[in-house]
Amino acid sequence: MKGKTTPQVHNAARLRWTMFARVLIVTFLFGIAIFVDSREVGTLSSTLSSTLVKTIALTYCLSIIYLVVLKYIPSPIVNVYIQSLCDVALITLMVYATGGIRSIYSIFYPLVIIYSVLFLGRRGGLIVASVSGIFYGFFANLEFYGVIYPIQSIPIWNYPLHAGYVFTRILIHILSFYIIAFLASFVAEQEKKARVLLAEKQSAFDQLDLLHRSIIESVDTGIMTIDLNGKIKSFNRAAIEITGFQFKELENLDIKEFLPNFPAVLPGPNGLRSSEMAKTRFEWPFYSKGGENLILGCSVSSLRSPGGTTIGNIVIFQDLTQIIKMRESIEKNRRFAFIGEMAAGLAHEIRNPLASITGSIQILREDHTLCKSNDKLMQIILRGKDQLEGFLKDFLLMTRPAPGMRTVLDVREIVRDVLESIRYVPDWQAERHRVVVDLPDRSFPIHANKTEIRQVLWNIFLNALQAMPAGGELTVKADSPQKENKRVSISVRDTGCGITEEGLKRIFEPFYTTREKGTGLGLAVVKRIVESYGGAIEIRSKPLEGTICTLWLPLDERLETAPGPMQNAG
Secondary structure (H helix, E strand, O other): OHHHHHHHHHHHHHHHHHHHHHHHHHHHHHHHHHHHHHHHOOOOOHHHHHHHHHHHHHHHHHHHHHHHHHHHOOOHHHHHHHHHHHHHHHHHHHHHHOOHHHOHHHHHHHHHHHHHHHHHHHHHHHHHHHHHHHHHHHHHHHHHOOOOOOOOOOHHHOOOOOHHHHHHHHHHHHHHHHHHHHHHHHHHHHHHHHHHHHHHHHHHHHHHHHHHHHHHHHOOOEEEEEEOOOEEEEEOHHHHHHHOOOHHHHOOOEHHHHOOOOHHHOOHHHOOOHHHHOOOOEEEEEEOOOOOEEEEEEEEEEEEOOOOOEEEEEEEEEEOHHHHHHHHHHHHHHHHHHHHHHHHHHHHHHHHHHHHHHHHHHHHHOOOOOOHHHHHHHHHHHHHHHHHHHHHHHHHHHHOOOOOOOEEEEHHHHHHHHHHHHOOOOOOOOOOEEEEEEOOOEOOEEEEOHHHHHHHHHHHHHHHHHOOOOOEEEEEEEEOOOOOOOEEEEEEEEOOOOOOHHHHHHOOOOOOOOOOOOOOOHHHHHHHHHHHOOOEEEEEEOOOOOEEEEEEEEOOOOOOOOEOOOOOOO
């Protein structure tokens, strides 16, 4: 229904333009005729002048009537027929008013035939040409036989009409009407065919363009095109999602401003041609609009015109950040698996001699004849044995954490318990260290192994104390779980010496430590345990500004939270 209405609206608009053009042409040509006649022959007779004015007025009135008819009869074909027949009658009246057969205004008949062909086609044009021939021939015969007498305003026209002259005029006009109708219809048909062909080509092009855009917008790979001047010309959906930038922010922006030092746009020996870069894929660091540090896998190819001329470059990129993290995690797990196999055998080989040493020392200590110095040496041996067993325990837990028995735990209770125990370690100095605890009045139920969670908090609290040998403040804060992430957040902050940027990169590596008596396994064990529960750990620090360690542990959704008291310790 919509497809039928649109051409009608279009034809109605064209018909209005035709009416407007008719008024302009009639007014202009009549003005020229009056000017020429008055200049060459003399002043027009009052009768002729009055007739011309009436004809122009009639043209205006008919134009108004045409508009009213078009409003109530929206069919363009009916309106064109009405206007064509009225125009033929009007032109015949003009011919009568300006000299009859000798009038030059019979040239207006072809104009009516031409616009009739444009709207009605060949058949309609031939009908109007026939009507024009009938009107003109009938009028000429009436004048020839003296039935009517047209207005005679110019003396040179006042001579008798001959039959041959009248017949020739009629024949020439009728032939010209049909020839014009045929020629106009031929041109109109060719124009229609060209328009249909153009519409088909345009439709095919639109479909091809739609397919092209659909493909470009559907892929999950970022695609960006740049011209030979390095200006960004296109940016697909995936590119917007990866970078966070909208295309309107980057359109016509220099690629050097968007990707500084990008090798595809560097001049000289540091730059690579796109043909070379298309053969290889490289990784490129990028900061998204939101400030996120990404690693993009990029490749660059030449953008060529259909003639093969290079008109720019295509930059294709993907976000490899998660893939690289997964690759690093797989590599780390592979190393841990290897270390775990080695640790299992190592623990077995070490524990047996330790058991023998422990038994032997205990038997020797039962000898009451030992002096105090020998007893002290045996205590040193036993402490070394305990330290070595603790190291083996952490080592095995880091490489292959035992699942243990999991129960429902309240994080607040474990935090308080560990903080109470931490006061008895040698690193704690009551007069120099201060602990601030900020726990909400809601319980944090998690489903975990109590020993493992306690060890996680113990290692973090102990590291914080050891970072403040001269004293400081330890702040432990837990945030209420949010419905969006459903995770318990625990942050531990100290005012100690802080960690360097290089140290932050390696802080979770096994055996990496900056302390003389440290084993470098504490935080590695923490990360291993937290990740085994589906949680996460983040450490932020700057030298001499302290450290903030944040833990996220999944909330047990099966349990309802219960209110409880909030404690602050100092």
